[in-house]
Amino acid sequence: MSTPMQTEAPRPAQNSPLDLAAKFPGAVRPDERPGYSGWIVEKDHLRAVATFLRDELGYDLLSSVTGVDYLPEGKMEVVYQVYKTTGGPGVFFKVQVPRVDPIEVPSVIDIWPGADFQEREIWDLYGIRFNGHPDLRRILTWEGFEGHPMRKDWQEAYYEEEAKPYKSRWPEGHHVSAEEKSLYKDNVRYPEKFDPEKWTPTDPEEALYASLKKYTSTDESGMETERIVVNMGPQHPSTHGVFRAVVVLDGETVVSLKPVMGYLHRNHEKIGERNTFLQNMPYTDRLDYFNSMSNNWGYSLAVEKLMGIQVAERAEYLRVIMAELTRIQNHLIWIGMMLNDLGTYFTPALYAFEERELILDIFEAASGSRMMCNYHRFGGVVRDVPPEAFEKLKGLVYDRLPAKIEEFERYLTENEILVARLKGIGYLSAEDAIAYSMTGPMLRASGVPYDIRRAEPYGIYDRFDFDVVTRPEGDMYARYLVRVEEMRQSLRILEQAIRDIPEGPVLSGKPAYQVRVPPGEAYGRIEAPKGELGFYVISTGKPNPWRYHVRAPSFINLTALEKMCVGNKIADFVAILGAVDIVLGELDR
Amino acid sequence: MDDHELNSPGYDIPEDMKNVVAITTLDRIYNWGRRSSVWPMMFGLACCAIEMIAAQAARYDMARFGMEVMRPTPRQSDLMLVSGTVTKKMVPAIVRLYNQMPEPKYVVAMGACASGGGPFKEGYNVVSGIDKFLPVDVYIPGCPPTPQALIAGLIKLQEKIDKQSIRQVRWYRKGPDSVEIPVPVLGPDLIDLRRKAEIKQIAAQVPSKEA
Numbered sequence: 001m002s003t004p005m006q007t008e009a010p011r012p013a014q015n016s017p018l019d020l021a022a023k024f025p026g027a028v029r030p031d032e033r034p035g036y037s038g039w040i041v042e043k044d045h046l047r048a049v050a051t052f053l054r055d056e057l058g059y060d061l062l063s064s065v066t067g068v069d070y071l072p073e074g075k076m077e078v079v080y081q082v083y084k085t086t087g088g089p090g091v092f093f094k095v096q097v098p099r100v101d102p103i104e105v106p107s108v109i110d111i112w113p114g115a116d117f118q119e120r121e122i123w124d125l126y127g128i129r130f131n132g133h134p135d136l137r138r139i140l141t142w143e144g145f146e147g148h149p150m151r152k153d154w155q156e157a158y159y160e161e162e163a164k165p166y167k168s169r170w171p172e173g174h175h176v177s178a179e180e181k182s183l184y185k186d187n188v189r190y191p192e193k194f195d196p197e198k199w200t201p202t203d204p205e206e207a208l209y210a211s212l213k214k215y216t217s218t219d220e221s222g223m224e225t226e227r228i229v230v231n232m233g234p235q236h237p238s239t240h241g242v243f244r245a246v247v248v249l250d251g252e253t254v255v256s257l258k259p260v261m262g263y264l265h266r267n268h269e270k271i272g273e274r275n276t277f278l279q280n281m282p283y284t285d286r287l288d289y290f291n292s293m294s295n296n297w298g299y300s301l302a303v304e305k306l307m308g309i310q311v312a313e314r315a316e317y318l319r320v321i322m323a324e325l326t327r328i329q330n331h332l333i334w335i336g337m338m339l340n341d342l343g344t345y346f347t348p349a350l351y352a353f354e355e356r357e358l359i360l361d362i363f364e365a366a367s368g369s370r371m372m373c374n375y376h377r378f379g380g381v382v383r384d385v386p387p388e389a390f391e392k393l394k395g396l397v398y399d400r401l402p403a404k405i406e407e408f409e410r411y412l413t414e415n416e417i418l419v420a421r422l423k424g425i426g427y428l429s430a431e432d433a434i435a436y437s438m439t440g441p442m443l444r445a446s447g448v449p450y451d452i453r454r455a456e457p458y459g460i461y462d463r464f465d466f467d468v469v470t471r472p473e474g475d476m477y478a479r480y481l482v483r484v485e486e487m488r489q490s491l492r493i494l495e496q497a498i499r500d501i502p503e504g505p506v507l508s509g510k511p512a513y514q515v516r517v518p519p520g521e522a523y524g525r526i527e528a529p530k531g532e533l534g535f536y537v538i539s540t541g542k543p544n545p546w547r548y549h550v551r552a553p554s555f556i557n558l559t560a561l562e563k564m565c566v567g568n569k570i571a572d573f574v575a576i577l578g579a580v581d582i583v584l585g586e587l588d589r
Numbered sequence: 590m591d592d593h594e595l596n597s598p599g600y601d602i603p604e605d606m607k608n609v610v611a612i613t614t615l616d617r618i619y620n621w622g623r624r625s626s627v628w629p630m631m632f633g634l635a636c637c638a639i640e641m642i643a644a645q646a647a648r649y650d651m652a653r654f655g656m657e658v659m660r661p662t663p664r665q666s667d668l669m670l671v672s673g674t675v676t677k678k679m680v681p682a683i684v685r686l687y688n689q690m691p692e693p694k695y696v697v698a699m700g701a702c703a704s705g706g707g708p709f710k711e712g713y714n715v716v717s718g719i720d721k722f723l724p725v726d727v728y729i730p731g732c733p734p735t736p737q738a739l740i741a742g743l744i745k746l747q748e749k750i751d752k753q754s755i756r757q758v759r760w761y762r763k764g765p766d767s768v769e770i771p772v773p774v775l776g777p778d779l780i781d782l783r784r785k786a787e788i789k790q791i792a793a794q795v796p797s798k799e800a
Contacts (some may be wrong), residue, residue: 267712353646
């Protein structure tokens with residue numbers, strides 16, 4: 001290759017000229033733990049530092065907020081990752097608080113509104129209170145749930161050991177089913193001396209309804225309208241899975257809205273911290289189950305950063321090919337499902353699924369599975385694409401898909417009904433989109449040209465020629481157009497990747513079940529079809545990650561849902577939600 | 590169903606009446622109607638739901654088995670395809686949906702999670718299989734099962750329907766036609782109301798941590 005090898009994205013905040021410690025003497029110090037980077041901020045100065053980073057230095061996009069429980073040190077940590085929408089590496093900063101209840105940290109929700117759900121998640125899972133958060137309720141579990149499950153000293157009912165492989169399974173292998181071993185013969189745990197007959201149920205919904213805005217209005221004639229609360233979901237044909245929204249209506253107009261989630265909270269992070277590093281790979285498949293190939297990449301990127309290994313050259317190309325195919329099939333399905341939400345029930349989706357099957361054939365040939373590909377390994381991919389499948393791929397990329405995207409456009413783009421339903425609906429300004437931490441096509445449809453493949457290239461994306469698609473309108477129609485054009489750009493990348501792919505091994509080093517990961521932290525983020533998918537991994541040098549956090553685009557992109565829906569009609573709410581492109585496995589994790 | 594299959598043995602049809610008249614049992618014709626128009630509930634929980642949609646789409650086309658009419662309301666559906674991980678937060682809604690389905694109704698546990706918790710079994714918010722609450726007719730292994738596996742499972746369900754008899758099924762007998770399953774409650778953890786006494790007893794025996 002003529003271009004220089006770059007297998008690792010630049011590490012954020014390391015060797016950066018930014019010196020927060022000099023700017024805030026006594027309040028900020030560099031994080032000097034081995035393998036860590038960024039800054040440790042005193043709790044009382046968090047808001048001042050955050051405001052400085054946003055207003056003076058331009059770190060306007062809060063990518064991720066997450067908690068870490070350092071049980072042996074008796075500390076809890078909240079980690080913030082901020083980036084500039086103009087591109088470049090980000091800044092990590094952390095707040096450390098003693099691990100004694102009540103644990104309190106100031107909220108940054110008014111500096112970056114995108115922190116809303118993430119702070120609620122940390123409260124729910126770690127029990128860290130965010131002072132100043134207006135609506136700090138549990139988000140993934142339910143109100144009334146006992147304990148904060150991500151704490152290191154909280155054990156689930158089926159608890160066996162701190163870390164896998166469990167002795168019962170390996171090497172002896174005398175496995176008894178978890179029900180047999182657990183106290184209640186089921187996956188449940190109750191407080192001491194719990195008596196379900198005397199226990200008085202607290203309504204878990206009460207806080208939710210209280211959080212909805214009180215609303216009454218009077219028009220000129222003195223007629224008063226009352227609010228109607230409509231519960232949509234968790235079983236609803238339009239919610240793309242088990243998502244629920246509580247909507248307050250004035251007539252047909254949405255005046256307030258609260259998303260309720262956690263109906264598919266499968267404890268990825270808790271299980272992920274028990275798993276070994278490689279065991280987590282198939283779990284990432286099941287996050288955004290449409291796009292297992294790109295999920296794999298985000299995770300392997302983070303672990304490869306920690307391990308400091310190179311990715312085999314051919315594997316880099318295969319990763320790009322698979323990720324871009326994934327993007328195309330995701331956007332195709334999005335168009336199909338979007339039209340479902342608009343009322344053209346299932347016919348457009350049939351067209352989308354036809355193409356998706358062809359793409360899945362290639363995934364199956366390469367990885368052995370249609371959906372849950374589990375294709376990446378640290379340092380490459382698990383196996384090469386068979387030659388026949390590669391020929392098929394060429395046929396798809398050069399002939400079939402361009403024609404099909406053309407066909408979709410011919411049917412839809414200027415379709416009068418589609419335009420009428422989409423244009424001007426669900427508006428989100430560029431400022432709001434950034435403030436609410438929107439990423440992916442949602443952000444680009446609001447006119448912000450932010451694509452991680454360009455802003456902070458990972459893998460070999462710096463070698464490809466493609467456009468970052470944006471539209472200035474910020475409405476639903478723009479979101480549709482961005483996605484259609486992104487499929488074309490993906491095809492462009494695919495053409496270049498197929499042309500340039502070298503021969504060679506697909507894995508650097510030997511395949512291994514157990515990898516040695518040096519202590520430290522890493523944040524791997526990729527431009528997944530739905531937005532920025534980030535994995536925050538902390539290793540302590542043991543076979544299992546100490547912390548495994550997923551920054552899910554579906555989850556964080558929903559923060560702006562209320563903003564987009566208020567003032568629109570209830571029928572449009574369904575479409576606006578669809579346009580965000582959520583998938584519940586990733587949303588609830 | 591060809592005439593050979595439809596004609597039950599023991600009745601001889603004159604040669605000139607063949608292909609005009611068929612004699613069969615009520616059970617058979619009734620089950621034939623039911624097995625060929627099983628309406629699944631449009632209800633997806635997780636990853637498996639995507640394979641369920643794929644099975645409905647062009648390449649696999651579940652319409653061949655009369656199962657393409659997905660109903661979003663439980664009141665009109667015959668089959669609950671539990672397609673994905675059942676979480677504690679979701680299971681009250683699932684049980685309620687099941688209770689709302691009219692008889693005859695069937696439950697298919699699609700995939701490892703719905704069958705027994707699957708890869709997420711150890712998770713604190715995961716129910717170890719829908720059969721902890723609902724009577725399951727067919728289990729389909731896989732994570733997720735391919736559309737072919739799903740269709741194979743549904744054919745198994747059809748075979749099950751074939752074997753049922755009007756004389757024995759509970760919804761044609763006296764008494765309530767359907768069994769209500771108590772909807773579990775979300776407390777400090779999920780509470781299965783059928784196990785109240787047992788839970789109380791075990792909780793009382795647990796030695797206090799401080800002691």
